[in-house]
Amino acid sequence: MNQTIETILKRKGVKKYTDQQVSDSDLQVILEAGIAAPSGRNLQARHFTVVQNKELLKEINDGVHTLMNAAPDYVPLYGAPTLIIASAPVDIPHADMDCAVAIENMLIAATSLGLGSRFIVTPTRYIESNPQVKKVLGIPEGYRSVACMILGYDADPSQPPVERNKNVVNFVK
């Protein structure tokens, strides 16, 4: 099996992170992978916001928790030191997919670099309900946050990827 396929199969959504921050050089590679993703009509209109400010991460984490009326032990950002938010213009059809495929590219890139990551959407609920936070995050005017990922070092690397239901394919030859 080639390395790309191995990386795709190895990727898992990490729920526990160490305090170690991701290096700027790794972050650049990951963002480049996101930017390399396909986009509808090649509009490339999605925008990426990287959040590493601890106070802001806490505010988003706590804001999501309150909005969701979540259980006390639920930590929406799982303690990850980096959050990447993909946003897209409100008036572009399929922009959700543009953001999602970019996030997936970045998850795979992160896995290939030995980093932990997870696709999450809950922060968008808080961000979209809070114009002041949206402004502080620098999300461009006319854009809405669509999909996010958290990034860092896996604090529990022995956890295997979740089982897949493989009975989801049919062929018409």
Ligand SMILES: Cc1cc2nc3c(=O)[nH]c(=O)nc-3n(C[C@H](O)[C@H](O)[C@H](O)COP(=O)(O)O)c2cc1C
């Ligand atoms: C569209 C989408 C939205 C998701 N939103 C969240 C989320 O808000 N919070 C979360 O903890 N996980 C979220 N996940 C992660 C899934 O729960 C996770 O991918 C799934 O359980 C399979 O696990 P895996 O990522 O390890 O393969 C999301 C995944 C996708 C694709």
